[in-house]
Structure formats: C-alpha cells, structure tokens
Amino acid sequence: MRFKDVFSIIGPSMTGPSSSHTAGAARLGRIARQWLGCTPERARLTLYGSFADTYQGHGTDLALIGGLLDYVTDDPRIPDAEKYAEQAGMEVEFYTSGLPAPHPNTVKIELWHGERQCSLVGASIGGGSVSVHALNDFRVQISGEFPTLVLRHADKAGVLASVTSTISSSGVNIGYMQVDRKARDGEALTAMEMDGAPSAEMLERLRSLDHVLDIRVIDLKRGVDSDAV
C-alpha cells in the first residue's frame, strides 16, 4: 500500500501552498540539518525536475531553508525563512539542474559548519512524504518517519555484529537496515530505521565501539529544539 494510515490522508498540518513542494521540502531540509547535527553556516541546494521548474511559486526554497533551521512543516516562520536564515548567519545558495534525478521533486543539499560537512539527496514523493536516497554519496532509503540511526564506520568484519548486538541489548527493534560502502576496507555507512527512539545510553555505547566514526539520529518526530547528538 502506498498510503499506510489515516494521517497520510488527513495531514500534515503545514504551511501552504503545496504538500509536495512545501511540506515535503521542509522535511527534507530538516533531515539534512539533523544529518549535519547543527545549524549550517553555509548551504548549497541544487533543485531537479519539478522542484527546479516551480520552486519559487511554491515557496519550495523558503520551505527548504525553514527545514535547515529545524522548522516543522507548519512553522509560521517558513514564509520569512530567508530573513531568519540571515539572522542565524546561514548563507544559502540555490542552483537548478537539468540532469536526471531519482524523482521529479528532488533536491541535493550540501551543508557546511566549521569542519563539518555533509550532503543529502532526497525527494518529495507526495502528500508531504519524503524519501532520502543518499547521505554523503552513500546510498540509503529512509523516510524520516521512524527514528533512524545513521552510522559512519570503517568497513571491517564484525562492526555490524557489535552494533546490532548493542542495539538489541537495549531492547530496541530494527525495522529496516541498509549498508553501503565506498570501497572494500574504506568508509561505510549504515542506516537503521528503529521502532523506538534510541536512548542516550545506547548512543554512548555505540559511539565507544571500535571502528565507529560517527553517529547521527534522524527523526522528523523529534522535538525541534534538539541539536547535535
């Protein structure tokens, strides 16, 4: 079933005028911000397909910026997001591209803050729902609907076993998991959609494991004030 529940039909509560172009865009911006882990100093956004063609009329640009500021889909500040970005010291550049993309409503978001840098490719797939296709050029398939753990780690034997056993000993079920690597023995990225939110203790234990480079939590239902983890 493409639509899973009643709130994928009634909802979300959102800033107009388009669930795909505005609500979905805000969610993609917010996921990118959570992936970076803080407010970006610089953002470069490349729009593809219908996003590139009609983003100005739909406020897609404002919604994306709003998301980067951690605004939820119905935050009243979205129409003035450019102003708030300036106040937050966030520099934003938009580009459009004619290259083929995973979906007609696709954006590539590149973010910088000090030494931190990250990228995300995601699409707004209808009714405000989104799908993230790439994080830092690693392939993923996440929706942000579930608390999602994203681990950067070395591509070594046994890393995933220790990660999953740490999670299972915390009593949290993994609903979906995807691993991708740049090269054998190189850097790898694992995304896990979980049935419950990870505790601070679980994150601490995961962080202390050998070969784990970094962990982020992506969760659209998470409170808007939470920052880097």
Place this chain on the structure above:
Amino acid sequence: MRFKHLHELNTICTAESKTIARLMIEEQVQETNTPEADVVRQMSEYYQVMKEAVRKGLTEDTTSRSGLTGGDGKKLAEYIRQGETCSGDASALAMAYALCVSEVNASMGRIVATPTAGSCGIIPGVFISSQERFGWSDEHLVNGLFCAGAIGYVIANNSFISGAEGGCQAEVGSAIGMAAGAMVELRGGTPEQVVHAVGLALKNTLGLICDPVAGLVEIPCIVRNGLGAVTALAAADMALAGVRSAIPSDEVIDVMLEVGSAMPSRHRETAQGGLAQTPTGRKMMEKLAKPKAKRAEPEAESEPQSTKDNSKEQA
C-alpha cells in the same frame, strides 16, 4: 488495515454495527500501535488548524505572494450576509469557508492537507459550515475526519490523490468524495449510503484536469475548492435521500485511475495546458517570471544517486 475497498468498509461496518469513523480509529490504533487517545488527539489538533484557517481567511489579508488571488472568501461571506444567495445559504457558506482555507494556503498560511494542500479547502468548508448550522460538537466532526480519512485511504491506494499523477479529479475530486461520504455519516446515514455518496461525487469530477496558471496553487485551484464543497453537500443529499451510484463506487475509483493515467502530461500539474495556457494564463505567467537560480556549473555537478533504483516512485 482490514479494508482496501469501499465495499469492504461497508461490509465490515454493517456486520459489526459500527460507523466508518469507529472502524478507522480502531484500524489506525492497530496499524500504528498508538493509543487511541493519541490518535484522536492528533486528529482533533488538525481540526483546530482547519478552524483557524477559516477564521484567518475571514478576517485577515489572504493576498498570495504572486498577488493573483486573495480576499474572495471574505467577499462571499459578506455577500451571504447581505441577501439571498442563489445556491442557498448552507451551500454558499461552505463555499465561502472553502475559499478562505484555500486562500490561506495560497498565501503560505497554515492548513491541513486533506488529502493535499491544493484540495485543502473542501473538507473544512463542508465540516465547519455544517458544524455551525447543526450545532455539532468538535468530537463529532473529528469522527467525521476519520470517516473522510478512511474514504481517502481507499481512493489513494486504488487510484490517486495528487494532481501531478491523476489531474485535479485526483486532488479536488478525492476531497469532494471524502467530504460527501463523511457528511452522510455525520448526518446519521448508513455506511452503504456513505459509499454511494463517494461514487456519486466522484462521477461528477471524472476527467477534471490539473492546469494551474503559472504553476501556482491558485487559479483555478481556489475556486474549484469552493465549488467542490457545494458538490460534496449535493452528493451527500442525494445519498441521504436514497439515491444510489448505479456504477459501484469502487468501480468509479478504478475509472478515475484509468482516466487519470490516460491524461496527457500537459493536463497534469505541469502548467503546459488547460487554463494555464490560455492567452490570459500565459500573460500572468510572463508577468510573474522571476530570475531563476543559476544552473549548477557542469564541473561541480554530479548526477544524484540511485536514479535507476527509484525511477518507479510516484510523482
């Protein structure tokens, strides 16, 4: 969910002597493993957002960023106050409220997608005007939203609800069907009558193209929301009177899929056909044309990942 089709909604609710709203709440609780109180609270919050949008449309400036639309909901409400309407006050008020919510949407105000933002005026227009007229409690209307949600769930999973996929019939048409069916249940109609209302309503929107002027969710979207609210009330009346959809409602939904799939892309939200390409529509688009963002420099540009894997995803 225990249902995928409207006839199953009717069969289960009739057999178990429950309303469609009650079934939807139970299924939502089961499907998402969320307590009923939380599910109902979420929907109640959405209903308050809808009411607030009507209020905002009636009292505040709703001029859109393009400057093309705004203020018509207010105009209509004033007209109703002044004298006798052609379509009857109940219809006219539903229409006025629907315009208000759609105008708030176009001006980047807060609305609830029902099922989409482009069709966000119809359900609030019908619901809030009817609540005032019949003196219903919020709780009753929140149940109505669950009934509308169940109908939308069936339409969305058997056909479509977005203009880009199926034209405006999928967007405004689905909302009309949802509002019509819910209105029947709110007035005490049977699940079977609800199902007929959906079919009757959808039949009248088949083939409706999505042709937004300048690609904006404004012209003709806002007016179609207003007129859609009236159609929903009329379809509800037919069903409550015992009129049946001679073509079963599930088959009407299938036809919407067939018609929408056959529509040329210029009539599916691309602004390349229909009203968007009339001489006036083109003029509006030219007037609004803004300098676009830079094209990404070829050397800095790389194709976003996983093009092939996700090519089948919905628009």
